[in-house]
Amino acid sequence: MATSRLLRTSAALLAATALLISGCSSGSSSPGAEASPGPTTEAGAQRPAADATLAPLPSATPAGLRPYYDQKLSWHPCGGSGFECTTMKAPLDYADPGAGDIKLAVARKKATGPGSRIGSLLVNPGGPGASAIDYLQQYAPQPAAVRARYDLAAVDPRGVARSEPVKCLSNKQMDRYTQTDQTPDTPAEVNKLISAYRTFAKDCQTRSGKVLSHVSTIEAARDMDVLRAALGDKKLYYVGASYGTLLGATYAGLYPSRVGRMVLDGAMNPAIDSRTTNIDQTAGFNTAFTAFAADCIKHKNCPLGTKSTEDAGNQLSALFKKLDAHPAATGEDRQLTESLATTGVIAAMYDERAWPLLRDYLAQAKAGNGRGLLTLSDSYYERDPNGSYANQMYANPAVNCLDLASAFTTPDQVRAALPSFRKASPVFGTSFAWAALNCAYWPVKPTGTAHRIEAKGAAPILVVGTTRDPATPYDWAKALASQLSSATLLTYEGDGHTAYGRGSDCIDTAINNYLLNGTVPPKNKHCK
Template identity: 60%
Template structure:
């Protein structure tokens, strides 16, 4: 797997998600056993059954929005062979759209790219296929140029023009900003498993400084980066591209975005693939606790593999013993951070993030074994590299926008999991029950939206998308970030949902090594025929 795909994978999505570090908190894996929750059909879970339904928008485009829908895109060279780029303008506030694209005070400028048509060929038969790698905060343009356009099967690339648009607040689309690079370095080092009230207060203060930085640096945009608004932006783009329906592949959080689009515009939803699905009906606390169990499932899978090898740094005993050894290692690093080959030391929070980074992809397990072995010998360099990869920290010390956009979207999409330190502290035992290894850190990570300067505009909801074409939902049974039961939940809500199950490890399933999954997804995209509901691949 390429580094680009690994980055895409670890941006676990969710209405309040993310996982490893101070910034994120998110999706889970059922009871932590790795087994499917209930029936493998789309009706396998009733979680969030009381959540209100998402109501579709009118099929008729409001007159005030017509100038946006009627935009003509001006394509230009992207600086990369085989691609062309353009800019789309959308209302900052759909309730107050202003006078159209030329009214720059009331709109947002979105960046997009597409695969360039080959000379002498007209519009592809299938029109456009939109892609989104998740996050929230992942750049769709970067994913398109560095991964999708290369990894998607030829028959898919020939059938469609692949399109990536960075959502509002993300990447090249007026990105949300929060902290400078040195401030981010300090932020990622803050102890996220506080041992006493003083450390808990320091963590809360760090969240507060982060939130205040977002308010100061991002201004009014911070209140308008919700998933619902991003989904409406996609419909404006659909119209500007000349497509009657939206065809789409979304991974992780991208499934939440795609499902939201289907819920708002079921009559304009074409072939939608939602891979590594989120369940929009769950509240933030449940999302975080269930993702905690998901990472425990992933760790057990890693540990089973590790203890069977003679060089396992967590011993050659039981999986439970491996977990105890890892916790002991984290505790030691908490007391005395490890030296690295740079001026930075490896703290417990950075070490934990490095381990969680490797949980997203079983292909990273050998690197994690080596990193833990080095750490036990006093060298924190490999684990720091894994942590930096998770945070998208470059060799020059710069951070991408992903870690800013992620909480900006999550904290707007749903009420916070906890309102204060007391609530987080009280929830720690239930999180530790879900994961003896990661539970404490995940519980405190879920406090990150408590200090957010903008009130949430969304709430948990169910999505039926009545009238939409068949929607293919893909779930992996031992997915750490978007637990399998979430795919069951989403497929069960969607009136036309079809569940495709992959029995395996890692985050998401399409283009990750299963010929069965790849044939089913690609066949649906090209021929329009989804696999039978409940189909299982291994």
């Protein structure tokens, strides 16, 4: 069972093997945002606060923050191949800088030349909860032309990886948690699911109480401005993917005059509430599954049949139902439950290059061997072969549940919303609806609300959207591009999550030209 559905780049998933959505998927507002809770729907969730707008912070640095902005970073070699690392200090609470610090891990790789250095290019792969430093060291040192002109840089956001990480469950507890039935059929199963959510939240509070109230997107965006100053840059140059687009857009809203060149790939829409976000993303994964099914049924050995995409969906649902009653053997102590199988299928939706692997693993699961889908699920949860989990599945709900109020607060609200979720996805709807309840039991009250981000006065920003993106539906990219006053939308007509660096010369050329020369693509440019 997912702690929440993640919004992250496909590269990280494929590297391990080959968003899910959150009950409180990301969004945020600053203490100065002109945002307020909107009216509630019949299911108890907020409607989109489309008229609320994130207000910029004052351009002058407050005296209490000056020591942070003036700090000198002490670098040391790390990670090989010219990478350097350091630790940066930021206030734990920006409203009370004297209350103590939080230490944030930072890494960079200096520009290699030839050509004049443009500045530091900060990268973030999403999550929330994905390690930006890991992403930088594993995937970001390309393309060569960008690497030549920028110091590539990354900071693990507060609560993530090396930056005072949020901690919750033991590895054995997490194993049990991921197997919890997320499509409860009886009151007893509903109670078991709620108990799992409560235990998860309680243990996060016990082990991470200090940081839980201060891991919001607003605070992480403010940390990026401190880093910008510490790196000696007047402007922030940035490439953010998935949730990283929300982080980047939030920075632009808070500091529009400090935006340099900013790429937001696989964009989120900050102006919608949790319930709307969950419904949209449920439909997004359904779109991705339909594309997978359309490809699968062309193969005579498709494990979901060769009749139609609708029949393929029915066969997958039947497999999930079978696993709910009789989990499959995997060759180890853990069995493949319905929840783990669902997570495995979802993981493969992030990148169409995983589709052949998914076909093989679905065939194995139908034959009673759950090892393949378990491997996909483990990659999604970042569980290593030794049984240890990375921090991402803990940081993710910590950020999400602080950024927005829970989509639902009671099981009855979930039940009332089930028809709309099932309409959005007959295959995944039930699971996603119940997953949207997890933030209801979070020990820290949310500090953010849905809001528009306009960033008036910012330099040109490039928003990138993929038409069949499962985790960040294309409509979100269109919405964010329409909100940001200086944005241009670049469209990739294709499958998978995010577009940059995934094989489209058209996309990569347009983004690289923007990063290197500041030239935005023509309006309404589409790539295939």
